[in-house]
Amino acid sequence: MITIKNLHASIDGKEILKGLNLEVKAGEVHAIMGPNGAGKSTLASVLAGRDGYEVTAGTVVFEGKDLLDLKTEDRAREGLFLAFQYPIEIPGVSNVNFLRAALNEIKEYHGEDPINAKDFLKLVREKSAIVELDAKLASRSVNEGFSGGEKKRNEIFQMAMLNPKLAILDETDSGLDIDALRIVANGVNILKSPENATIVITHYQRLLDYIVPDFVHVLFDGKIVKTGSKELALELEERGYDWIKEELAL
Amino acid sequence: MSELLNSTEIDLINTNGYTGVLAAEQKQKASKILETIQFPTTRTEAWKYTRLGKISNKKFSIQKGSVSDISEYVISKDAYTIVLINGIIDTSLSSTDLPEGVICSSIKDTISTEKLNSLVGKNLKLENEIFHSLNTQNALDGSILLIKEKTILEKSIQLIHILTGEHTISNVRNLIVSEKNSQAHIIQGFFSENATESFTNSVTEIFVEENAHLTLDKIQFEDDSCYQVSTEQVEQAKNSTFTINTITLNGALVRNNLNIKVIGQNCCTNLNGAYLLKGNQHVDNHTMVDHIAAHCESHELYKGVVNDKSTAVFNGKVFVRKDAQKINAFQSNANVLLSDDATINSKPELEIYADDVKCSHGSTTGQLDEEAVFYLRARGLSEKSARKLMISAFIDDVINKIENKEVKTFVFGLLQKRFDWEI
Numbered sequence: 097m098i099t100i101k102n103l104h105a106s107i108d109g110k111e112i113l114k115g116l117n118l119e120v121k122a123g124e125v126h127a128i129m130g131p132n133g134a135g136k137s138t139l140a141s142v143l144a145g146r147d148g149y150e151v152t153a154g155t156v157v158f159e160g161k162d163l164l165d166l167k168t169e170d171r172a173r174e175g176l177f178l179a180f181q182y183p184i185e186i187p188g189v190s191n192v193n194f195l196r197a198a199l200n201e202i203k204e205y206h207g208e209d210p211i212n213a214k215d216f217l218k219l220v221r222e223k224s225a226i227v228e229l230d231a232k233l234a235s236r237s238v239n240e241g242f243s244g245g246e247k248k249r250n251e252i253f254q255m256a257m258l259n260p261k262l263a264i265l266d267e268t269d270s271g272l273d274i275d276a277l278r279i280v281a282n283g284v285n286i287l288k289s290p291e292n293a294t295i296v297i298t299h300y301q302r303l304l305d306y307i308v309p310d311f312v313h314v315l316f317d318g319k320i321v322k323t324g325s326k327e328l329a330l331e332l333e334e335r336g337y338d339w340i341k342e343e344l345a346l
Numbered sequence: 347m348s349e350l351l352n353s354t355e356i357d358l359i360n361t362n363g364y365t366g367v368l369a370a371e372q373k374q375k376a377s378k379i380l381e382t383i384q385f386p387t388t389r390t391e392a393w394k395y396t397r398l399g400k401i402s403n404k405k406f407s408i409q410k411g412s413v414s415d416i417s418e419y420v421i422s423k424d425a426y427t428i429v430l431i432n433g434i435i436d437t438s439l440s441s442t443d444l445p446e447g448v449i450c451s452s453i454k455d456t457i458s459t460e461k462l463n464s465l466v467g468k469n470l471k472l473e474n475e476i477f478h479s480l481n482t483q484n485a486l487d488g489s490i491l492l493i494k495e496k497t498i499l500e501k502s503i504q505l506i507h508i509l510t511g512e513h514t515i516s517n518v519r520n521l522i523v524s525e526k527n528s529q530a531h532i533i534q535g536f537f538s539e540n541a542t543e544s545f546t547n548s549v550t551e552i553f554v555e556e557n558a559h560l561t562l563d564k565i566q567f568e569d570d571s572c573y574q575v576s577t578e579q580v581e582q583a584k585n586s587t588f589t590i591n592t593i594t595l596n597g598a599l600v601r602n603n604l605n606i607k608v609i610g611q612n613c614c615t616n617l618n619g620a621y622l623l624k625g626n627q628h629v630d631n632h633t634m635v636d637h638i639a640a641h642c643e644s645h646e647l648y649k650g651v652v653n654d655k656s657t658a659v660f661n662g663k664v665f666v667r668k669d670a671q672k673i674n675a676f677q678s679n680a681n682v683l684l685s686d687d688a689t690i691n692s693k694p695e696l697e698i699y700a701d702d703v704k705c706s707h708g709s710t711t712g713q714l715d716e717e718a719v720f721y722l723r724a725r726g727l728s729e730k731s732a733r734k735l736m737i738s739a740f741i742d743d744v745i746n747k748i749e750n751k752e753v754k755t756f757v758f759g760l761l762q763k764r765f766d767w768e769i
Contacts, residue, residue, distance in 0.1 A: 144724050147716070172726035184721040188739025197735065198726040205726075237739075238721075254725060 103154035112138040114318030123290040130315035131337045140266040144178040173205040175261030179251040186238040223256035227283040245276035252283040264295045269303040281306030301333035367453045376482035395659040395691040396630045406515035419537045422752040425502035433516030434487040447497030453488045477575045481549045485519035493528040504533040514544040524558035538568040548576035557585040566594040577603040584610025594621040604633040611639045619648035620744040623656035630659035637666045643674040653684040663695040677707040
């Protein structure tokens, strides 16, 4: 699905990612954990193609294509989805209208016919139910006046609508209460299939009780320094990150 | 000043033999003012941000023009239509079946009543106003629309102005009177066909009488080499409602003067404006709401999107006189700059002499939220689509104030045509 090799990236001349390697295969769930400033969100931003990040070395191959060579929208059209840590409020832009436009541009990119209004509305009803998002909310302006939990549910709703191959959830658990966390995680689990993959970026182990990872990676100072099973997350929760530093003599 | 018009053309205007609504004294007064007046410069406060060189350096002439097919300019298919070409009514292109309850004639006609005679020029300032004087002196034609007492017009009336020819000037003069308890929707569309560096100098005087409701949608879409200075001089009597939506989508230099005098109590005034500019356009909206009477409200919303090297000016003034207590006046101007070379000059003004009023004003100028553009692109929308969507969302606030569906659809069509923006 995605192969990241020796990825170096910097912002404003400051190097954040310092040789990151990661391979994710279809059907897998990977968790990336790490202390503040380790580069977790930078990784998500670089993969999605956010302006301001400079990739100084390394390669990212996504479904056989050089991801870093693609524009942000083409990455999305190829099947990459980033659930934002801080979803943006866009007053006046209707959630469903923009999703329909996005869906149709993705279809056009793949040479498919646009979705008709009836099928689209059916899809909206079906997918908004997955994250228990009120249909009224789905048709309002993008995230405008949404609570923290509604914003995150809206991210997963959009993910459900666009049906990506690889979803990167950037601290989707931040700002969620237990109920919202359960709904969001449940949504992600429903969308899981042998054909797609998920990268869950998180600070806390809590989310991983609901979205069970196949691999847990520890990101530290711009590199993945340790990889383990889901038990590693529990250990991190209990012991913090310092022991890894000591163990690896960083 | 006389330089502006080709001298041979002035003969076309027979001031002495003029028998229309516009009294000969007014024409003479205007002529007198024009003998000495100079074009305002940027040292004149009201013209601080708008240079008139493009107009003052040229010579314009009054020309009769003709347009064979007006279908492109018909804003509403379901309206009574009056077509004016270079400021002169073309009866062959206009509706013949005007509704009952409406007097529709020309300012050059002699059918005018005493009432109309007393209204023309009543509130229009000529001193120090070169364009008003020029219009008054040279107006050849224009529409008089009088909505009679208690008339509720089901259909809209549209005045379609078409400017044509090179260095043409149209000094069109309109008068709209909404009598007591009447209700009407009027559209003014300004277009051009094969026009180059031509100039529309329009004056529309509007009287909204007691308990009358008048809505005016003004669409400006002249060629990007053409100039327009247009004034709406409005007077509102008690219990009346006046709404004007000004949508400016093209023109090299456009100046709108919107002067509203609210002389009666319990009035409601709505002023909405949208301007979308590109290239080297310059659009200047000057609005003035003069609250003379108490217990009134006014709502003003102007929004602009300014691209390339274009410039927009907004100067909105709300005046609350000493005895005009319990006024609610709200004014807002918001702008989006799409390029580094685009300019906005925004000047919201409140001048309040009453002590029991609720007034607010605000002005914002910014750029598109790049984070939001990234967010939309991250969902698969192209950068162009993302920007279009955001600009549409911004300007829709104003466009949606237009209640008439046909006008709204027409505006969206123009946006598509000029900016390739599907909204």
